[in-house]
Amino acid sequence: MNGFSAEWLALREPHDLRARNAAVLDAVVAALAGQPSVNIVDLACGTGSNVRALSPRIGARQNWRLVDNDLSLLARVPPPSSPQVTIKTVPVDLNHDLEAALDGPLDLVTTSALLDLVSGEWLQRFAVEAAARRLPVYAALTYDGRVEITPADAADDAVIAAVNAHQRTDKGFGPALGPAAAQAAVERFERVGYAIVAGASDWMFGPQDRYIQLETLSGWAAAAREVGAMPLADVIGWLTRRRELVAAGLSSIRVGHRDVFAGPTGTR
Numbered sequence: 646m647n648g649f650s651a652e653w654l655a656l657r658e659p660h661d662l663r664a665r666n667a668a669v670l671d672a673v674v675a676a677l678a679g680q681p682s683v684n685i686v687d688l689a690c691g692t693g694s695n696v697r698a699l700s701p702r703i704g705a706r707q708n709w710r711l712v713d714n715d716l717s718l719l720a721r722v723p724p725p726s727s728p729q730v731t732i733k734t735v736p737v738d739l740n741h742d743l744e745a746a747l748d749g750p751l752d753l754v755t756t757s758a759l760l761d762l763v764s765g766e767w768l769q770r771f772a773v774e775a776a777a778r779r780l781p782v783y784a785a786l787t788y789d790g791r792v793e794i795t796p797a798d799a800a801d802d803a804v805i806a807a808v809n810a811h812q813r814t815d816k817g818f819g820p821a822l823g824p825a826a827a828q829a830a831v832e833r834f835e836r837v838g839y840a841i842v843a844g845a846s847d848w849m850f851g852p853q854d855r856y857i858q859l860e861t862l863s864g865w866a867a868a869a870r871e872v873g874a875m876p877l878a879d880v881i882g883w884l885t886r887r888r889e890l891v892a893a894g895l896s897s898i899r900v901g902h903r904d905v906f907a908g909p910t911g912t913r
């Protein structure tokens with residue numbers, strides 16, 4: 646299961662839904678209030694989790710354009726569950742064609758679990774292009790580098806440091822912002838005159854959430870192995886101990902994320 650596979654996206658979606666920051670969601674909904682019909686583009690949509698999270702909260706008729714560069718994910722976007730929602734999927738490589746994705750009449754840009762993958766340069770381009778079109782932006786579930794695992798293991802800090810180093814490697818947009826992305830988004834959008842509502846949207850995996858814990862831990866071990874900053878035997882030992890705790894129903898994991906809503910103001 647890799648970070649963009651349909652299986653991984655389906656596994657994380659209910660946890661994402663629980664984690665989404667309520668105040669940030671309220672701000673998104675309030676920004677669209679009073680419009681009979683809205684046009685929304687979802688950047689790096691995967692299989693459309695933003696539609697499922699947001700559309701039941703919006704009273705208006707909604708036309709969603711879902712863009713991603715992965716055709717197999719776009720093909721898995723289910724039809725809308727409400728007659729007042731339309732969905733159009735469009736293949737776009739956002740590194741090359743961000744501007745095209747933002748064109749056309751739009752009332753909102755959404756994205757989730759994308760900003761930690763992008764470079765500072767791409768984020769700046771996104772803020773400038775959104776501001777040029779005066780588009781509100783809802784960016785959910787950006788990983789922010791905070792991880793708490795209980796009970797603690799002596800190798801946790803080394804593994805998480807390696808994971809966070811891996812997060813900063815190139816994910817197709819140049820060197821990724823990784824854990825710095827959410828704060829960078831706040832700063833970039835403030836600089837182009839936007840008002841920000843931001844808050845935590847941490848994943849909270851309890852002892853019963855065994856499968857997603859195992860997948861998360863395996864992904865972290867693979868990242869630590871790739872970074873190569875700690876001996877492979879230490880990574881394997883760590884993963885083995887952590888898997889035993891999950892199997893015994895003794896493990897909990899909190900993974901830090903931030904949600905950001907950036908709305909254009911009249912100041913620029």
Ligand SMILES: C[S@@+](CC[C@H](N)C(=O)[O-])C[C@H]1O[C@@H](n2cnc3c(N)ncnc32)[C@H](O)[C@@H]1O
Pocket residue numbers: 648649654688689690691692693694695712713714715718737738739740756757758759816817
């Ligand atoms: C972590 S997934 C998040 C998917 C979805 N937003 C969600 O929250 O379930 C990241 C998404 O970014 C997409 N992606 C990565 N690089 C891209 C690019 N250059 N252009 C368009 N989409 C891209 C992947 O295909 C994947 O769907």
